[in-house]
Structure formats: structure tokens, C-alpha cells
Amino acid sequence: MVTLQFRQLSVPPGHRVILQNINWQEFEAILTELGDHRATRLAYIQGTLEIRMPLPKHEVAKVIIGDMVKILLEELEIDCESFGSTTFKREDMSFGVEPDDSFYIKNHARMIGKERIDLTVDPPPDLVIEVDVTSKTQLAAYEALRVPELWRYEKGRLQINILQDGKYVESEISPTFPNLPIVEAISQFYEQSQTIGRSPTLRSFRNWVRAQI
Secondary structure, eight states: OOOOOGGGOOOOTTOEEEEOSOOHHHHHHHHHHHOSSOSOEEEEETTEEEEEOOOHHHHHHHHHHHHHHHHHHHHTTOOOEEOTTOOEEETTTTEEEOOSEEEESTTHHHHTTOSSOOTTTSOOOSEEEEESOOOTHHHHHHHHTTOSEEEEEETTEEEEEEEETTEEEEESSOSSSTTSOHHHHHHHHHHHHHHHOHHHHHHHHHHHHHHHO
């Protein structure tokens, strides 16, 4: 048997590697070996490990959508704690996932100063963002971890998924921002950014939010 270190594994941008029959201890060891400062994203679903390398387009989209969420929270004076692509995992459920962005909003006060998250004690994030989701199995992970609100940006459109009775249902309304047409606005301003660039788009988005409130 040949043993390789995971640091030797090269995943081209836009591709993924799927490994079967990975136990929890192996998953934890892989997380430790790969470290926190990496471009790859991991998802662990009951023995199956998916390693993804996002495309640059994906990274641009996740940053600007995350920035728009931050503008919404700032302009509406809603406190939050942002945890980015933190690994959210529970051994007892055999699930682990790394969103493109994540926010504690209702539970923000409990997360101030947290450096480690233990989902057997800590709540899941209130809102997570995934861009260009290619694997539907990640939905099962977010459902199991009971993340209340999941935004998925895919094929030029934002989809809002709300957890109801343990399953996600699509919604046109964001419970976090119920009085704003979030689906249309995020999609529209992201497309605008592809023409005029990030900074002018975010300024325009901030002005739009202020006009709405």
C-alpha cells in the first residue's frame, strides 16, 4: 500500500476529488494536515469526503455577495459576527462542511470572541452562503447541522433556502431581511459588477439599500 500526504494532492481549479470510506478520525487528520490557510474547500458527509478547488470566478462571486450581506447588516444596523469559511462539523452526525461565507446574526452575542466552534454546544450560523454549488449532498450537511438560512448563488440567480421541519424549502423572502427583494437585488447587482467592477457596484448597492429604508 502506498501512503501519500494530502499536501501532495493537487486539485485543478473547478474540479473536485471524492474519497469514500473516510472515518471521522481520518477526516480530522486531513483537516489538520491541510491546515487553515488553503484554497480548497472540504465537505464530509457520513464517510464521503469531497475536496473542491474553486475557480477564480467563484471566489470573486462569494466575496462580492458576502460584501453585500455586510452592507445590508451595516445599513440596517443589525449586529453580526462573520465566520467566513469556518469548518462547521459534528462527529455525532458525521457531517462537516465549509461554506463560502457564514454569519451569526440572531446568535451573534454568543459568538463574540470565539476562536473554536463546538456545534454540540454552540449554535449553527444563522446564514450561510454557497456559490456555484455542484454537489447537492452539501444540502444534507446544512440540514443536519440545522442552519436556518442558506443562500445559494447558482447560474446567475440567488436561491434562498429556509429550514422547515428539518428540510430546506425555497423562499422568495429572506427571514433576515424580510422587507427587501433580496433575490432580485443580489442577482442584479452581482451581474452589474461584471460590467462596472466591484467597488462601483458596492457603492451603488449601498445607495440602493439606503433608499429602501
